Amino acid sequence: MHSESYIIVPRKIVLKNIDWTAVKSMGRNDECVCGSGKRSKSCHPRIEQNSFVGNLWKKYRTFDAKIREIVEKENISFICKKGCANCCCDYFYVSPLEYFIIKEYLLTCSPEIFEKTKVRGAWQLQQLKELYPAEWKRLVSTASLDDSFQDHAVIPDGARFFDCPFLCETERICKVYEVRPFICRLFGISSVYSMCRKLQKKQRSRFLLFSQKRKHFVDVAYDSEMQNDVDIFWVNGTQRCTRPYPLFYFLANDNDYEKIFEAALCSQEAFIKAEFQS
Numbered sequence: 001m002h003s004e005s006y007i008i009v010p011r012k013i014v015l016k017n018i019d020w021t022a023v024k025s026m027g028r029n030d031e032c033v034c035g036s037g038k039r040s041k042s043c044h045p046r047i048e049q050n051s052f053v054g055n056l057w058k059k060y061r062t063f064d065a066k067i068r069e070i071v072e073k074e075n076i077s078f079i080c081k082k083g084c085a086n087c088c089c090d091y092f093y094v095s096p097l098e099y100f101i102i103k104e105y106l107l108t109c110s111p112e113i114f115e116k117t118k119v120r121g122a123w124q125l126q127q128l129k130e131l132y133p134a135e136w137k138r139l140v141s142t143a144s145l146d147d148s149f150q151d152h153a154v155i156p157d158g159a160r161f162f163d164c165p166f167l168c169e170t171e172r173i174c175k176v177y178e179v180r181p182f183i184c185r186l187f188g189i190s191s192v193y194s195m196c197r198k199l200q201k202k203q204r205s206r207f208l209l210f211s212q213k214r215k216h217f218v219d220v221a222y223d224s225e226m227q228n229d230v231d232i233f234w235v236n237g238t239q240r241c242t243r244p245y246p247l248f249y250f251l252a253n254d255n256d257y258e259k260i261f262e263a264a265l266c267s268q269e270a271f272i273k274a275e276f277q278s
Contacts, residue, residue, distance in 0.1 A: 093244035121254075229268075
């Protein structure tokens with residue numbers, strides 16, 4: 001079945017059996033975990049070698065490398081273009097670690113942008129309280145993790161929300177693209193996160209990775225290992241999960257997360273203690 005130059009049925013490619021933290025561990029005099037080529041002590045000196053934030057950097061780099069391999073092997077090109085930002089006004093949650101890596105990145109590179117974005121986040125949380133009071137109550141409550149994923153029971157699918165607080169309002173580009181959360185990396189290449197309104201309006205396939213020559217879409221799936229130590233952790237043999245929130249919620253309540261943020265930059269034991277045992 002064809003729709004203009006597109007073939008609707010995607011080919012599924014699964015990312016599995018991958019060592020997500022295969023990027024070499026780096027000492028303070030070695031290359032920084034972010035991949036800048038600088039020494040760690042001159043780039044991101046606050047990140048300890050085997051911290052959860054450091055390992056998340058490694059996962060991001062490994063994921064991006066695997067996607068580049070797929071792009072080259074399958075002759076794929078992105079339909080998403082710079083400045084589109086259609087997916088940047090959705091309502092979505094991220095894990096605390098995904099927020100912490102953004103915070104550390106901005107405090108290192110552009111602390112003034114982080115402070116301005118905190119103000120924007122606080123304003124967005126107040127707007128949520130006025131527009132969707134039921135969702136605001138869920139965010140500030142001690143709801144169970146299962147309840148915390150029921151946001152679209154309160155905010156309808158397709159409802160346009162605020163721009164992501166980290167989206168540049170003039171150029172429509174991400175200010176934290178290098179450390180954008182997994183949901184942003186997966187949007188358009190995984191069927192779970194491929195609800196692009198632009199493509200839906202044109203009644204084309206939901207999948208945004210496509211081949212110009214072969215005219216086929218690719219749906220990238222992944223195994224649960226990718227989420228380990230991002231929002232799922234093993235504590236004394238028991239699986240524990242951190243509670244996700246919208247980015248603007250973390251920004252508005254940043255001071256409340258300072259202790260856990262500092263722990264996430266240090267040892268894994270420090271983070272586990274601060275997040276689950278304090």
